[in-house]
Structure formats: structure tokens, C-alpha cells
Amino acid sequence: MKEVSKLMDYRADIKVLDATLRDGGLVNEFRFTDDFVKALYLANIRAGVDYMEFGYKGDKSMFDVDKFGPLKFCDDDYIRSIVGENNTDLKIGIMADVGRCNYKEDIHDASESPVDLIRVATYLHQIPTAVSMIEDAKNKGYEVSCNIMAISNARESDIEAALDILGKSPVDVLYIVDSFGSLYPEQVVRTINIYKEFADKYNKKLGIHAHNNQQLAFANTIEAVGDGVDWLDATYASMGRGAGNCAMELLLGFLKNPKYNVYPAIQFIEKYMPAIRASGAVWGYDFQYMMTGLLNQHPRTAIEFTKEGREDYSEFYKEILAQE
């Protein structure tokens, strides 16, 4: 149990990262209007958010630029068209997926880029490439974090091996990622304890990226705050793939650091989120995501179920049970 004083007071080390464009972009092919992106940028500044993730550094030889909005690729020029020189306290991040990013060529020196943070996203079986990307980004002058995805069905010994390799790399932040939204708070605590051992040993920070399949994204995030995790991902109105993420408005309401302010988040949501929903983007807690979360499965079947407009939940449950 956390102490009362910790609920009332705050840790200055906390960093809030807005992942709306990146995780949210997965449900609308990154087709955000410039107006939306600019308004989100301004909302983040006013809300005291620390980092704003713009999107992916997708490899243009793998992904058709005509099929996605610009934030699938996050060209420096595009980001600069929104943020100018970004003379603010809000730092800019982008995600680089192992195997889907031509990082050596497409990520330029930090001194030439509006980007501050490279977020390397990896599966457990790709750690050496992740390390190569981390070293590349670090050499180019960036802050670097690493998201190890889909850990909820990984063995602890594999996670420990990965953390020991990543610990020796120059990465700054190690992220706990509950890709399937299947972890309960107690499991988050246990997972943090594993990460913490290596974070302490190698002097790294910890972060958490939660999904809302079982309505636990916010609960797991604040559980993590109480256990020393500093970097917290959230998205406005939970916008993100499948059941979505930890809601920014809930997180800003919870955090007590005076620099955070929930009101600009409410204003942004009120003005911009209805149009995104109306444009056909679908996300958020629903029974199909609860079921894949419960069974600790990738949400792809639930996403398909949603896209097809199906409502035969009990049939779906039998289908995914058969995949176990």
C-alpha cells in the first residue's frame, strides 16, 4: 500500500507522455488534420504534458505514403510545420519499430531535427536490433526509450535476459508495455519489481504503457506511479488501438504536480474528439477487447470483430477460446 503522503504530494521525476497521435493513429491510418495536430500540441503545452509522441518513423519502402497520413512517417519537415522550432517545455517523441524503420537513414541527427526522443519498440525476440537502434539514436544525440511489447505472455527469465542486455545499452528509459491489456495491478507490481532490479543496476528510468481491455489502463498506471515508475503514457479520451490507452484526462486529474492541468485536456476533448469519432475512428473498451484481454491474447481478432460490425459476442468468445 502506498503512503497517504505519496497520494497527496508528488514526485517531480514523473514524466507524462501523450501517445494520442501514435497509438491513436493506428485506428485512423494517421489521418489527422494539421488543425488537430496543432491543437493537440497546444493542449499538451497548456496541460503541462512533458512529451508528445507524434507517430512512427515508418519505412517508406515498406509502407505506401498514399495510404497513411504523414505521422506514419514523421518527417522532420512535417513536424516542424506544426511546432516550428518548438521553443517550449514540451518535448517531441517518435516511435521507431524494430524491423519497420530504416533508422540509419531516416533518423537524422538530433541537432537537425525537432525530435527529442526516439522510442524504440521491440518484441523480446528482436532485442539485438533494438540495441542497434538505441545506439544509433543515442549517437545521433537523442533521448532514447525502449518499449518491450507483449510481455504479458513472456516468461520472466526471458524478460530478465532482455533487460540485462538493454541495461548495458545507452537507453534512458525502459518501458513496461501491457500490449494485450491483460495484466492485473498485482501483476503490474510484480513486473515492475523485475524491471526495477535492472533499472537500479544500470541506472535507467522506468515507464509504463497500458491498454484498457479490462478497464485497468488507468488503474495499472497509477499503481505503477506508486511503485516508482516515472514515465507514464496516456492518450486523450483513451484514443488508441483496440480498447485504447490510459486516459490522459484521468491521469492529469490524478497527478498532483502543480504543473499538470486537466482543464486544457477537457477543452481539447470537447472540441476535437467528437469529429474524430464521427470520421469513423473506433476505439475504446468493449466486450470483445475484454475477452482478448482476459485470455491474454493479441487484440487483432477483437479489432477484426469490431471492423466487421459484429455483435455476436458469445460466438466470438467461443472462437477465441478455440485459439488457446
Next chain:
Amino acid sequence: MKEVSKLMDYRADIKVLDATLRDGGLVNEFRFTDDFVKALYLANIRAGVDYMEFGYKGDKSMFDVDKFGPLKFCDDDYIRSIVGENNTDLKIGIMADVGRCNYKEDIHDASESPVDLIRVATYLHQIPTAVSMIEDAKNKGYEVSCNIMAISNARESDIEAALDILGKSPVDVLYIVDSFGSLYPEQVVRTINIYKEFADKYNKKLGIHAHNNQQLAFANTIEAVGDGVDWLDATYASMGRGAGNCAMELLLGFLKNPKYNVYPAIQFIEKYMPAIRASGAVWGYDFQYMMTGLLNQHPRTAIEFTKEGREDYSEFYKEILAQE
């Protein structure tokens, strides 16, 4: 932190109580069809739910019987028309509100009633009347629980005084009720510790009834399970006043006792909940409820905001801030 074995195994003392008709009835004036009530009863039996709360024992001299469905009043004959002699493992509960129930006359002897459990709902300033109702129900042969409502803005010393009085009464179960959906898991744990002192002293069981204003109803409920709270309230699809309750489907998915089964819950939701929504009943997490939860306020303003179809969230936030 809870032990791994506690997550994998189960406590046989756990009781799941379905509050769909009672808390859900608050959003549709208890206008459930007999078909719905019967199907819910059968779903609960198949899902292994322990108690089903049918509704309120409302005082007919206070509430117009033409303005509400029958579960506002829970006449024994109506319940019997659904459950017959109820020769099942599912027990039947009803709620009796202090000050809104003519309990001496309207609650008959348990031997003549299909009801097993009387749930006395009280505010802190009504404890002596609650005790009188508890004694009355106990003398008539019922199991009796007591919900102390709206504790999130009560002083601990007042809660302790109430628990000491209730502890000396013949009540069986003391319920922690987060009426405003404002408690964080750490606060739930601290609240449980207070209740536990008196539960241990007076040999009472503990229960929890959570609301979902901050998407924490399920998280708070499973936090409580890990801390020795045995009676767990939930509702199908979270149906309940305002932001709704802990979702039955999430709770059944979490609990490991083999007697619980999530599949009948999914089937019920699929078949019956769309029609309830289509009939105009509105509930569930939304920004206005997040805001009243965050500010630890009664959700009545958010319910009004919802009824009026308003979407000016930032204006609403300023309004309720002004009420502080």
C-alpha cells in the same frame, strides 16, 4: 502486493452480488420487462453468482407506483412470479433505504418471502435508524448487510464511530460504498483497513460496492478482494446510476473459483443489453462523471448534464468547480 498464489487460487468465502436491477433500475425507473428479469435470474444461476439484488423496498406512500416499475417496491408476489420458490443456489436480495422504506410493515417474515437478504442503505447521519432496520430484518429471519454510502468525503473518525455502532448490531456484512466513484485503489485499501478493524472485532464480513466514474470500479473491487473483502457487487455491462458499477463480466473473468462462469454473462449481455440501451437508458463512464469523481462530488450534476444532452464538458467543469 498480493501473493501470486492468491491470484492463481481462490477464496471460497467470496460472494458475488448482482446489483443490475437495483442500481441499473435507477437509470430506467425500474422499467424492466419480466422477460429481462427472468433471463437475468437464469444468467446469474448459470454464471454461479451468489446473490441477485432485485430492487428497492420503496415506501408506496412516498413513491407513486404508476411512475416506477415493480422492482422499485419488490413485492414478494412479484419476485415470486419470476423465481417461483427459487430452489436454486442463487439467493435473492433487496435494498431498503433508510427513510424511504416502511420496513416494519412492508418487509414480511423471511419464512413467507422469496427474499434471503435485506441490504440496508444508510448515510452516516442515519446510523441509529439503520440499526433499527437491521434488527427488524434480523428478527424476521433475514441475512442482513449494511451499505454506508458516500464515505469518500467522510472523516475517518465518523466512519469508525458508525462501524462501532453497526458492529454491535446483528448485521452480517458491512459494505464499503464508493458512491461518488472518487476513491483510488490506495484509498480503498486504507478504507478497508478501517473497516477490517471493526469487522474482526465484531465478527462481520466485508463487502464493496464501487462506481466507475474514474474507470476504477473493477480495479477497486479486485484490490479489495486481495485485502480480504468477501462480498463483491457488480452489474452486467456496468449498468447503474451515472458512470455505472464494477462490470460483472470483468469480475467473473477475474475470479478463479470454478463455480463462476463468464460465458452466461456474455450471452446475457449480447441478447439483452442492446435493447435496454435502445429503450433510452443511459449509463457508463463519460467525462462528466470523471469530473465529479475527480472532485469527490455527488454525481447528480453529471446525471443532469447527461439528461440534458449537453456536451460542453469544459463549461460543466467550471460549474462544478464553483460548487466546491
